[in-house]
Amino acid sequence: MKKISILGSTGSIGTQALDVVRKLPDEFKICALAANSNVELFSKQVEEFQPELAVLADEDAYKKFTAKRNFPATQIAGGRQALIDAAGYGDAEIVLTAMSGFAGLEPTINAIGHGKNIALANKETLVVAGEIIINMAKDFNVKILPVDSEHGAIFQCLQGENSADVEKILLTASGGPFRGKTFDELQNVTVNEVLAHPTWNMGKKITVDSASLVNKGLEVIEAHWLYGIDYDKIQVVVHPQSIIHSMVEFRDGSIIAQLAEPDMRLPIQYALTYPRRLQAPINRLNFWQMKDLTFEEPDLKTFRGLKLAYEVGKIGGTLPCVFNAANEVAVNAFLRGQIKFLQIYDVIENALESHAVLKNPAFGVLTMEDSAVRILSEKFIEHL
Numbered sequence: 001m002k003k004i005s006i007l008g009s010t011g012s013i014g015t016q017a018l019d020v021v022r023k024l025p026d027e028f029k030i031c032a033l034a035a036n037s038n039v040e041l042f043s044k045q046v047e048e049f050q051p052e053l054a055v056l057a058d059e060d061a062y063k064k065f066t067a068k069r070n071f072p073a074t075q076i077a078g079g080r081q082a083l084i085d086a087a088g089y090g091d092a093e094i095v096l097t098a099m100s101g102f103a104g105l106e107p108t109i110n111a112i113g114h115g116k117n118i119a120l121a122n123k124e125t126l127v128v129a130g131e132i133i134i135n136m137a138k139d140f141n142v143k144i145l146p147v148d149s150e151h152g153a154i155f156q157c158l159q160g161e162n163s164a165d166v167e168k169i170l171l172t173a174s175g176g177p178f179r180g181k182t183f184d185e186l187q188n189v190t191v192n193e194v195l196a197h198p199t200w201n202m203g204k205k206i207t208v209d210s211a212s213l214v215n216k217g218l219e220v221i222e223a224h225w226l227y228g229i230d231y232d233k234i235q236v237v238v239h240p241q242s243i244i245h246s247m248v249e250f251r252d253g254s255i256i257a258q259l260a261e262p263d264m265r266l267p268i269q270y271a272l273t274y275p276r277r278l279q280a281p282i283n284r285l286n287f288w289q290m291k292d293l294t295f296e297e298p299d300l301k302t303f304r305g306l307k308l309a310y311e312v313g314k315i316g317g318t319l320p321c322v323f324n325a326a327n328e329v330a331v332n333a334f335l336r337g338q339i340k341f342l343q344i345y346d347v348i349e350n351a352l353e354s355h356a357v358l359k360n361p362a363f364g365v366l367t368m369e370d371s372a373v374r375i376l377s378e379k380f381i382e383h384l
Ligand code: NDP
Pocket: 007, 008, 009, 010, 011, 012, 013, 014, 034, 035, 036, 037, 038, 039, 057, 083, 097, 098, 099, 100, 101, 103, 121, 122, 123, 124, 147, 148, 149, 200, 201, 202, 203, 204, 205, 206, 264
């Protein structure tokens, strides 16, 4: 049995990962489970999966959790440091990083430092600290196994291939709920409209990012680090049906694609069982019933977050960290009703323009920049 830990178990990826574990009871044993604040769901998960360690990062939630029930088979802990420690805990072979945002970086670093393979859902980690993470993974001889559906697809397309033969990565994008809309049509879109993603059911932050195409931008940077490929060789292709999860074009002109119904349990499972393929409860593609598969060019003028991500990624250093932090603040402000959807780009641009790039930042520098950009962006939003 493979021992795994799941950080962010109460979220969209976390719950689907536990569903994978539930359906393969002879494959996995849960070592540590960690989440932030959802006491109700977390209690049920601890009861069902009986991990060795259970951690809630939010102190108040942790107090409620301890007052609520008694779990004799499980060691429990609370607070941010406990969550970071959980990432390196015990003899877990693989740690699934399914928290959202910058908060996922430090636990991921700790997990790698303890020699754990990483099933990486938390893309912000690679965006902010790609160089640190990739170098650490080499030093500690750990695998970074992508959970993001596009990167999982690319990973599969590259099996058995020589990376020198790769000409291009074709990163597919659904286009989100506003595909084809003009700038004017997006002026007053509501939170509910933004959260109505046409093909994927995900946590709120990534759903907003998908609507703004910032998510695709984050994924371009993620692909750059995961596959060591130049930005000029990563092409975003809008494919509204989300059946092709990404493709790789090789130097002889061949293109290999990975296709499946859009269901995150598939890339999650493959990351956890790699290199094995096991039975999965995924609806199969039926080619007779499938509608057209179509492809479009992304509209970088209206959805300028994607264009910005390419620019930021190419410059590198602390700039992707700034991009990410400003976006996290802007998305939260949008969800609170404080700013309009399109102002997310204004918040990001303001932070980028105010920043002097530092090259090869250490972790401590990134933490400081992240905090500084959060303060700056909150102030900018107050004056919008
Ligand atoms: P959700 O918002 O659904 O879940 C986030 C999880 O992280 C919850 O368990 C939450 O705990 C926990 N969490 C949030 N903040 C903290 C914190 N500060 N410390 C510890 N735990 C925290 O997000 P998703 O599952 O949608 O996304 C998770 C990550 O995976 C993101 O980085 C996203 O970009 C990536 N991803 C997601 C995909 C998807 O289909 N959802 C697809 C590809 C990538 P609690 O609920 O208890 O407060």
